[in-house]
Amino acid sequence: MNIAFFLTPKSEVIFENLEATMRQVLERMEYHGYSAIPIIDNKGRYVGTLTEGDLLWKLKNTPELNFKNTEKVKLEEIPRKIKHKAVTINSDIESLISLAVSQNFVPVIDDNGIFIGIIKRSDIINYCYNGMCEAKK
Template sequence: MIVNIAYLLTPKHRVAFLYDDNTMRQGLEKLRHHGRSAVPVINRKGQYVGTVSEGDFLWRLLPDEGTPCPCSLKELERLHVRDILRENPSVRITASLDELLDNIIRHNFVPVVDDLNSFIGIVTRQDIIRCLSEEKDAAPCLRKIV
């Protein structure tokens, strides 16, 4: 089955994202405001640099060997989102469905970039399942799930 990623794409202007230079406090506030558990992170040039989740914030708040625990909101102003990023591989807009599926198995969404690594949106697991369920050749059990 051939699927155009652009058909599945939620464009950047409809996606909650953070800038890598946002403070941890700003990041937490934005996650709460948008009700998301993970969001893409971009730099000020618009390039995708990673993903950050609630868990990433939580793990950073716990004290680690040699790393003090920032316990006040004031102290959270000194830490930036780029300090807690984790890798969530992006795909190009021209990626195959197989590439997309390889990534979506491990993550709730896959960031999509253009040839200059500029963030253009995301494809969610829900979008892929919906698309597959609408296909005439989709397995009957997959149609029942959606």
């Protein structure tokens, strides 16, 4: 099976640029109800995933930081605790599933590292569940 079947394209994904501020990403994540968001650079390459935990640790470990001055903190200044890996659009389903076990979504890149979308773990589980239900009939 081609993993492109599961792809949510970039045009439908909420992501943020590495140049954005902590406040921008906090507000975007709150508005959409997300606990993690893909981060891309100015060339459109996937550079990582920022999580609520990363934001909380930055607040905890920066005593002078409060919500009002988060607009001065660029995303590139926020350490990410976990390196969320991406797959290429040509990856096999086994590679996808091995990452989806520990990530809510798996970023998908092209051969040049350009972010093209995500594959949500929930979409994989729903597909498997529906397949199991069909097999029982």
